[in-house]
Amino acid sequence: MGWLPLLSTLAGAAIGIVATLIADRNRWKREDAKEALRLRLDTYTQYTTAVKILGETLRALAEREHPSGEERALALREAFRESGIAIASERMWLIAPQPVVQASNSVFHCLRRIRDGYIDGTAVSSPEDHARWEERGNAAAKMRKLMREDLGVGPLTERHSA
Secondary structure (H helix, E strand, O other): OOHHHHHHHHHHHHHHHHHHHHHHHHHHHHHHHHHHHHHHHHHHHHHHHHHHHHHHHHHHHHHOOOOOHHHHHHHHHHHHHHOOHHHHHHHHHHHOOHHHHHHHHHHHHHHHHHHHHHHOOOOOOOHHHHHHHHHHHHHHHHHHHHHHHHHOOOOOOOOOOO
């Protein structure tokens, strides 16, 4: 009879320890999931901001008067490099799920085609330019939709400006 209270105390302690460990593990998993979500949100925000700013910069440079075609090309290439889009893209490749990476890469390549078109002399607002911007707008809309799904945010009811 003397062993029964001791055994039940030990069993109760073991159950308490296991329950505490399980609760701690679940809390750690929730915190880890929250941190991963915050990291993806920051990465997505950095990328979409770089896309927006780079697009505006490319268009502004293409509208500006340049001493030569070579100067124009240099300015457009430098703007692309300095925009931070390459760094933001690398973060996407490291952090985002594959569908988001593919969509963001599509937007990146659309912006390169826009830049290259301006380098080759495409006029701003020409039909060719309009088609490239429309392609970029569609790619960006798809990318944002996938980002929102990944973040657990509902869909947008209207498209963001191109």
